[in-house]
Amino acid sequence: MQEIKDIGLRGIPVADTKISAVDGEKGKLIYRGYDISDLARSSTFEETVYLLLYETLPTAKELEIFKETLAAERHLPAGIVRHLKKRNKAALPMDVLQSVIPMLADFDNEARSGTKGATLKTSVRLIAKMATVVAYWERIRRNLDIKKPDENLGHAANFLYMLKGNIPDEGTAKDFDTCLILHAEHSFNASTFTARVVASTRANMYASVGAALGALSGELHGGANTQVMKMLLEIGETKKVEEWVTEKLDAGERIMGMGHAVYKVIDPRARILYSISEKLAERTGNKKLFEISRKIEQVTREEFKKRKGRDIYPNVDFYSPSVYYTMGIEPDLFTSIFAVSRISGWCAHIMEEKFAEAQPKAVLYRPEAQYIGRYCGNEGCKYVPVGERD
Numbered sequence: 001m002q003e004i005k006d007i008g009l010r011g012i013p014v015a016d017t018k019i020s021a022v023d024g025e026k027g028k029l030i031y032r033g034y035d036i037s038d039l040a041r042s043s044t045f046e047e048t049v050y051l052l053l054y055e056t057l058p059t060a061k062e063l064e065i066f067k068e069t070l071a072a073e074r075h076l077p078a079g080i081v082r083h084l085k086k087r088n089k090a091a092l093p094m095d096v097l098q099s100v101i102p103m104l105a106d107f108d109n110e111a112r113s114g115t116k117g118a119t120l121k122t123s124v125r126l127i128a129k130m131a132t133v134v135a136y137w138e139r140i141r142r143n144l145d146i147k148k149p150d151e152n153l154g155h156a157a158n159f160l161y162m163l164k165g166n167i168p169d170e171g172t173a174k175d176f177d178t179c180l181i182l183h184a185e186h187s188f189n190a191s192t193f194t195a196r197v198v199a200s201t202r203a204n205m206y207a208s209v210g211a212a213l214g215a216l217s218g219e220l221h222g223g224a225n226t227q228v229m230k231m232l233l234e235i236g237e238t239k240k241v242e243e244w245v246t247e248k249l250d251a252g253e254r255i256m257g258m259g260h261a262v263y264k265v266i267d268p269r270a271r272i273l274y275s276i277s278e279k280l281a282e283r284t285g286n287k288k289l290f291e292i293s294r295k296i297e298q299v300t301r302e303e304f305k306k307r308k309g310r311d312i313y314p315n316v317d318f319y320s321p322s323v324y325y326t327m328g329i330e331p332d333l334f335t336s337i338f339a340v341s342r343i344s345g346w347c348a349h350i351m352e353e354k355f356a357e358a359q360p361k362a363v364l365y366r367p368e369a370q371y372i373g374r375y376c377g378n379e380g381c382k383y384v385p386v387g388e389r390d
């Protein structure tokens with residue numbers, strides 16, 4: 001029996017990709033060659049999606065057409081809206097997404113076509129409709145009238161409009177748009193890898209995305225942002241942070257939003273979200289959540305260094321909760337907002353899995369496992385019929 005050093009495939013490259021690169025030592029993230037800080041500062045979500053899907057930044061004309069195509073795909077089939085209205089209002093947004101997104105395949109004639117052109121069209125549909133499903137579910141579960149998508153609004157502003165029922169101010173729409181850019185893509189994380197594994201079986205895109213949504217929902221992945229918000233609300237005041245964090249670490253629990261499987265320095269997305277959270281706190285005068293977050297970061301870093309002799313830093317899920325909450329978004333929606341953005345990265349990866357020339361390419365992912373279960377020699381264990389067992 002050999003010792004498996006790379007449990008969970010940590011540090012093992014499994015395929016080539018041209019979509020994004022994460023440099024964990026330097027704290028850098030690039031999408032198709034462009035630094036995430038530049039995209040967050042100067043791009044828009046739509047332009048970033050175009051970059052991810054089409055491998056290059058669009059011209060002004062290409063961007064205009066892409067925005068129109070995306071906006072035209074936002075509506076949901078009536079059958080899906082009827083289904084949402086019949087669901088148990090207590091259903092969690094991620095559970096709703098994970099079951100409803102694959103249902104959209106019933107309404108997409110091209111879902112099973114398998115050509116690159118059809119897969120691109122389905123990608124655009126999925127990116128447009130993910131936002132609508134999240135917003136519609138939020139309004140339906142609260143017995144509010146649904147707000148049909150407004151084609152004159154950008155993706156971020158339209159999502160907030162469909163969710164809250166009023167058009168957001170420019171600053172809020174811009175901040176939310178930046179959040180979407182930051183969450184769009186992150187190489188072979190758990191949900192993206194899941195999407196690629198399913199795509200490698202030649203399943204349709206909706207099946208891949210449904211599986212990826214399941215992976216994203218867990219609290220060690222996308223579910224962390226909702227847990228961070230619970231922590232902020234539970235702590236409630238800056239002066240309680242030290243005791244709360246120390247107690248959790250003493251009990252061997254994890255502080256959500258802290259630590260990362262790849263980044264050994266601060267996650268570049270967390271740095272940008274920190275400043276969005278800080279500016280939003282100043283703009284709204286609502287500084288408490290930002291201050292509590294900052295204190296948790298400080299105490300966790302100090303305690304972690306004392307206990308483990310190494311550093312820990314906030315990840316993408318640490319400062320986004322204070323931003324979303326200040327925008328008036330319910331905590332249990334945070335992970336589905338992650339999905340509203342990450343769907344673009346998933347689609348780019350599914351396309352790459354199915355059509356890219358990048359080599360080596362897995363035809364079908366199939367890693368090995370080391371069997372450590374019962375073994376009765378070459379003969380195998382003797383099967384005793386159920387009635388004869390003691």
Ligand SMILES: CC(C)(COP(=O)(O)OP(=O)(O)OC[C@H]1O[C@@H](n2cnc3c(N)ncnc32)[C@H](O)[C@@H]1OP(=O)(O)O)[C@@H](O)C(=O)NCCC(=O)NCCS
Pocket residue numbers: 219220221222224253254255256257258259260261262315316317
């Ligand atoms: C993301 C995460 C799974 C990455 O983990 P990792 O760097 O591979 O680290 P491991 O899970 O192998 O843990 C390494 C050690 O650090 C500790 N650790 C890692 N993150 C921690 C956290 N947030 N709080 C407390 N301890 C933590 C682990 O308990 C472990 O301790 P041990 O060696 O004594 O067992 C981990 O940091 C985590 O659980 N973070 C909280 C959840 C989260 O924010 N997820 C979103 C990620 S974007």
